[in-house]
Amino acid sequence: MEINFRCGECPIRHRAICAYCDEPELERLDDIKSYKAYSAGETIVWAGEEAPLIGSLVSGVATLSRSLKDGRRQMVGLLLPSDFIGRPGRKVAPYDVVAANDVLICQFRVNKFNILIDDTPALERRLLDMTMDELDSAREWMLLLGRKTAREKIASVLVIFARRGAELQHSELGDGLRFEVPLTREAMADYLGLTIETVSRQFSALKKSGVIIMEDARHIRVPDYVRLLNEASDDSDGGVIA
Amino acid sequence: MEINFRCGECPIRHRAICAYCDEPELERLDDIKSYKAYSAGETIVWAGEEAPLIGSLVSGVATLSRSLKDGRRQMVGLLLPSDFIGRPGRKVAPYDVVAANDVLICQFRVNKFNILIDDTPALERRLLDMTMDELDSAREWMLLLGRKTAREKIASVLVIFARRGAELQHSELGDGLRFEVPLTREAMADYLGLTIETVSRQFSALKKSGVIIMEDARHIRVPDYVRLLNEASDDSDGGVIA
């Protein structure tokens, strides 16, 4: 199936790399882009691979990860709709990009994009803002990886999933919310620097304490959102980050 | 003591935010900057503080860190000469910035800088490149925090310190190199997601295995650089990152 729509109708138009572009600029982007679908589990970019992809995640969830020689693996980023993939001008990808779900990507012709960004301040400025946001998230994740307990780690991802769920359904974050866990236990373990077994055990523990209700392994209800937040031990000051 | 020199004579001229600027642009920067010295241990910016500083680290070492409510602390960045401090347009600092050494900073008038960067593409482009490099380092650190053992973590910081040492003395990385450890054991523990005691023990262990020779707690010699690299378990592919 051939997917295609013009930038003007794109669901991520106002949050992606193109957010600051005006109509003429959008048209130039339209010329060098195409949508491509990947299915769950598919590796979109291999670390070490040449001519990596440049584009935006339109829908679904993808993961960025890196491994040590002996196979220990750490996720270094979670890509949600509107997130940018790739680094202009880079020849070799430093991370694996894997579709966690079925995923749709707006891909740009690499060479054309590298030229376009050089004389489109709106693109460059947006990329700067997005990269700085990413850096803030990466640093917040460093705090999680270095200092949080397994239980706090699980509560923290659940908060992320809850936010994403609320956004997808255009609903409010609050008590009684229900959302999907878009990653396998293995992917979560790689994200949190834990093992599968520990992830599973902490889900069970949070269930037992009544913090979450598990409809099944992939669907969670949260009777008391503030309690979940507290379990995550996030900064009181709300982590002012932008 | 009043420190001051023109941008043209600045030691970090070709690697800092100003790297891509031409002469006229440098002059505009000259007008809005001043050098400020901080002494070891001093907190330069408090997380949560308003009107945070914008500037470049000229000499010394500073740390970026973030804490949980109960005091657990994680370093989220190590600032070396030429690194940029702050985020244009941000009102509240999300991290503590602390001088690990005596430090010299080239500070910009915040409001002036925010305006200047908006119409100086050379600044904006440089900031984008630097931010992307920071993001890559942050992600590499995530791999360390999530998946490396205590011994690998210590070997990894030592490699960083060795690189910095070689750069400061304009010498080559190789066998028999000698360098200074610019952080306390406590700062290293916060950087690596460990405790002071574990840091200390791993130093002793690496000494006992002959990987390092400790002249004193802060001065290290490395008889076999490749061996140290191996102890850090870094990617075989050299971690192509730029």
Add this chain to the structure above:
DNA sequence: GGACAAACTTGACCTAGATCAATGTTGATT
């Protein structure tokens, strides 16, 4: 040069999370 504090090391013990090993659940395929 003695006293004090900060930084560092070392030992004994404990525990959160890893590892090893089944077992259960779900959903796709025939």
Add this chain to the structure above:
DNA sequence: AATCAACATTGATCTAGGTCAAGTTTGTCC
């Protein structure tokens, strides 16, 4: 509706690194 393969859970045990408690070394300030 039986089979198979992912995916997930649970239990028993082990261990890397944390915690608690002394010491030691270093440098600074009268």
